[in-house]
Amino acid sequence: MEIVSLSVDEETLEKIEEIQEEGNFNGRSELVRKAIERLHQETMENQKLEGELNAVIVARHPYQKEQEVAKISHEFDEVVTTQLHSKLSGGRCLKVFHTNGTASKVIEFYNELEGSKHTDSVNMLPQDQK
Numbered sequence: 001m002e003i004v005s006l007s008v009d010e011e012t013l014e015k016i017e018e019i020q021e022e023g024n025f026n027g028r029s030e031l032v033r034k035a036i037e038r039l040h041q042e043t044m045e046n047q048k049l050e051g052e053l054n055a056v057i058v059a060r061h062p063y064q065k066e067q068e069v070a071k072i073s074h075e076f077d078e079v080v081t082t083q084l085h086s087k088l089s090g091g092r093c094l095k096v097f098h099t100n101g102t103a104s105k106v107i108e109f110y111n112e113l114e115g116s117k118h119t120d121s122v123n124m125l126p127q128d129q130k
Contacts, residue, residue, distance in 0.1 A: 006032070016028055016031060016032075019031055046107050046110070046124070047107075049103040049106075049107060049126060050103050052100070052101065052102060052103070053099070053100070053101065053103040053106045053107075053126060053128075054098075054099070054100045054126070054127040054128045055098075055099050055100075055106050055110075055124055055126045055127055056096065056097065056098055056099070056124070056127060057096075057097040057099060057106075057109065057110050057113065057122065057123070057124050057125075058094065058095070058122070058123045058124075058125070059094070059097070059113050059119050059121070059122045060088070060092055060093070060094050060095075060120045060121045060122075061092065061095070061118055061119045061120055062091055062092060062093070062118075062120070063087070063091045063092065063093050064091075065118035065119070066085075066093060068116070068118040069093075069095060069113070069118055072109075072112050072113055072116060072118075073095070073097065073109075075112070076099075076105065076108070076109040076112070078101060078105065079099045079100060079101030079102075079105045079106050079109055080097050080098070080099055080109070081098050081099065081100050082097070082098040083095060083096065083097045084096040092120065097109075106124075107124075110122065110124045
């Protein structure tokens with residue numbers, strides 16, 4: 001088995017330790033393997049989406065990163081039909097995007113948000129597909 005070094009900030013380490021304890025994982029490595037497997041399954045499911053896609057994308061991000069998240073969403077004006085912004089506690093914000101367009105473009109938008117260092121979490125909820 002390969003050994004991979006991983007750098008995480010203190011907040012992420014606390015989350016890892018909390019999940020490890022609550023989930024009864026044997027160690028951090030097992031937790032990371034399971035998390036990667038879930039992300040891989042999600043990615044494979046998204047690749048199956050074709051045609052026109054109507055989806056809701058929900059992103060949580062730090063308040064200070066609002067401009068960066070807005071910049072990403074503006075790059076996808078062709079598929080973002082509506083967006084809602086809410087302030088959360090703890091200096092966080094929630095953005096809800098309604099999207100409609102080609103599945104490939106909607107998924108590209110989702111991937112940009114999810115892969116961004118400016119977001120904490122991103123979820124996509126496909127509504128219908130034509």
